[in-house]
Amino acid sequence: MVESVRPKFTRQELVKDAAYINGKWVKESNATFEVTDPASGEVIATLPDQDVSVVDEAIDAAHEAFGSFKKTTGRQRAVWLRKMYELMTEHAEDLGKLLSWENGKSLAEGVGEIKYAASFYEWYAEEAPRVNGTTINSAVPGNRVFTQRQPVGVCGIICPWNFPSAMITRKAGAALAAGCTVVLKPDSQTPLSALALAHVAEKAGVPPGVFNVVLSHTHTPEFGLRLCESPKVKKVSFTGSTAVGKILMKQSASTLKKLSFELGGNAPLIVFEDADLDKAVNEAIACKFRGLGQTCVCANRLYVQKSIIDKFTTMFSEKVNKFVIGHGLKEGVTHGCLINPDAIKKVEAHAKDAIEKGAKVVVKGGRLPELGPSFYSPTVLTNVPQNADVTKQETFGPLCAIIPFETAEEVVKWANDTDVGLAAYLFSKNVDTIYTVSEALETGMVSCNTGVFSECAVPFGGVKESGFGREGSLHGVEDYTVIKATVIGGLPERL
Numbered sequence: 001m002v003e004s005v006r007p008k009f010t011r012q013e014l015v016k017d018a019a020y021i022n023g024k025w026v027k028e029s030n031a032t033f034e035v036t037d038p039a040s041g042e043v044i045a046t047l048p049d050q051d052v053s054v055v056d057e058a059i060d061a062a063h064e065a066f067g068s069f070k071k072t073t074g075r076q077r078a079v080w081l082r083k084m085y086e087l088m089t090e091h092a093e094d095l096g097k098l099l100s101w102e103n104g105k106s107l108a109e110g111v112g113e114i115k116y117a118a119s120f121y122e123w124y125a126e127e128a129p130r131v132n133g134t135t136i137n138s139a140v141p142g143n144r145v146f147t148q149r150q151p152v153g154v155c156g157i158i159c160p161w162n163f164p165s166a167m168i169t170r171k172a173g174a175a176l177a178a179g180c181t182v183v184l185k186p187d188s189q190t191p192l193s194a195l196a197l198a199h200v201a202e203k204a205g206v207p208p209g210v211f212n213v214v215l216s217h218t219h220t221p222e223f224g225l226r227l228c229e230s231p232k233v234k235k236v237s238f239t240g241s242t243a244v245g246k247i248l249m250k251q252s253a254s255t256l257k258k259l260s261f262e263l264g265g266n267a268p269l270i271v272f273e274d275a276d277l278d279k280a281v282n283e284a285i286a287c288k289f290r291g292l293g294q295t296c297v298c299a300n301r302l303y304v305q306k307s308i309i310d311k312f313t314t315m316f317s318e319k320v321n322k323f324v325i326g327h328g329l330k331e332g333v334t335h336g337c338l339i340n341p342d343a344i345k346k347v348e349a350h351a352k353d354a355i356e357k358g359a360k361v362v363v364k365g366g367r368l369p370e371l372g373p374s375f376y377s378p379t380v381l382t383n384v385p386q387n388a389d390v391t392k393q394e395t396f397g398p399l400c401a402i403i404p405f406e407t408a409e410e411v412v413k414w415a416n417d418t419d420v421g422l423a424a425y426l427f428s429k430n431v432d433t434i435y436t437v438s439e440a441l442e443t444g445m446v447s448c449n450t451g452v453f454s455e456c457a458v459p460f461g462g463v464k465e466s467g468f469g470r471e472g473s474l475h476g477v478e479d480y481t482v483i484k485a486t487v488i489g490g491l492p493e494r495l
């Protein structure tokens with residue numbers, strides 16, 4: 001087994017052991033759950049496994065706080081958001097260690113995620129004073145029309161484990177900028193990063209009841225149901241699997257909740273023969289193995305034009321063979337472990353299916369029991385046929401399937417042959433190819449000649465069963481507002 005690593009924190013107070021409701025740290029609970037280091041299995045923290053009644057308490061607190069928070073100016077909310085950005089930046093190393101410890105990703109990726117997460121607070125500090133309406137020329141003589149963007153109200157936020165910090169700030173930053181209050185339910189595998197963000201909100205002076213974190217391991221579905229059915233909650237924003245998104249959507253019907261869903265992906269990464277090959281290989285590595293393949297926008301299938309597939313595969317595999325896999329907090333480790341041993345099952349199933357259908361193994365990879373049950377060394381397969389399961393379903397792990405293609409028409413057809421449409425990537429030096437292929441791909445985001453496109457300025461979101469709504473960018477804040485149209489009638493003729 002990998003040696004356990006207990007990180008040393010400069011600010012130990014970032015590591016919390018309680019939920020955060022109405023500005024108070026709540027530890028009392030009838031039950032508890034353990035947060036473990038996925039690499040070593042060591043228990044990191046014991047947290048309250050709260051009863052569903054606390055969701056109502058948190059909703060009530062958020063509802064009460066909304067009454068005054070919605071009246072604050074955008075400029076005031078910008079001050080809180082900027083302060084949170086500054087605190088996160090100041091504590092990036094500590095927050096990154098905590099994140100890597102509970103999630104398993106390497107420290108470099110952990111600190112990178114904290115900077116990415118903080119950038120949403122900075123971005124929304126800049127958006128908050130500019131949540132403006134419009135004036136519209138009325139079609140009726142004597143009428144005037146203007147709109148305001150008003151905060152939607154209390155928002156329920158449900159987040160996954162793969163980005164324990166950034167998925168929260170991308171939602172909460174936009175919500176707070178608009179003047180909404182939030183009740184957040186993090187994944188029980190990675191709640192410490194969420195609690196650290198509550199600490200940051202507290203230190204930044206965010207008023208009690210505006211940012212609440214509830215904790216559950218056992219009652220997660222009931223927590224979700226409560227957030228969806230409560231008439232006091234006006235919006236639910238969820239990042240996670242398409243399957244859970246469908247449950248939440250059904251549950252939200254009774255209150256006709258406003259919803260934003262960031263769901264599963266199955267990203268194609270297409271390399272044309274005229275691409276800069278070195279660049280395409282490097283970017284494909286970064287894209288495929290970000291979070292060891294556990295990112296909703298990771299390339300799930302690499303389509304490489306036939307004339308260059310052998311060269312591409314050799315160059316790609318050489319880089320994979322240089323990965324240093326180990327405890328994410330250990331120096332020199334490039335890639336950590338998966339979130340839990342179950343996550344390996346789909347990787348193995350997709351690899352087996354592709355090999356049975358004729359794929360060739362280039363890098364065997366496989367489980368690393370000598371390190372621990374959550375470790376898996378990447379598998380690279382080439383000549384994967386288009387009828388393999390990996391082309392249709394998200395693997396969400398370190399399996400790289402390289403598929404040959406001949407023409408742009410063929411690859412676009414294959415790329416679109418899936419129920420989901422989050423991100424797609426293409427590599428080419430030809431501007432005609434970049435335009436026509438990116439226009440034809442059925443995804444919410446297309447990344448050309450770069451493998452990591454995510455940043456606060458990009459409207460992040462999908463089409464088809466990858467969900468709806470956009471996060472980040474100027475559009476992110478719009479999703480937390482409703483448009484109020486005011487009409488003034490009976491005015492005299494214009495002077």
Ligand SMILES: NC(=O)c1ccc[n+]([C@@H]2O[C@H](COP(=O)([O-])OP(=O)(O)OC[C@H]3O[C@@H](n4cnc5c(N)ncnc54)[C@H](O)[C@@H]3O)[C@@H](O)[C@H]2O)c1
Binds near residue numbers: 160261
């Ligand atoms: N589109 C995006 O931006 C994005 C980002 C990250 C992850 N994802 C997707 O998320 C999936 C992986 O994450 P996951 O396995 O944690 O997904 P998941 O849907 O199982 O869990 C996501 C969150 O929902 C909670 N949850 C589970 N069942 C619930 C229920 N019935 N009611 C309320 N909450 C419930 C979980 O505790 C967790 O906090 C992948 O499909 C990935 O593509 C998408």
Ligand SMILES: O=CCCC(=O)O
Binds near residue numbers: 162454460
């Ligand atoms: O996993 C989903 C989020 C990834 C990102 O924001 O780039």
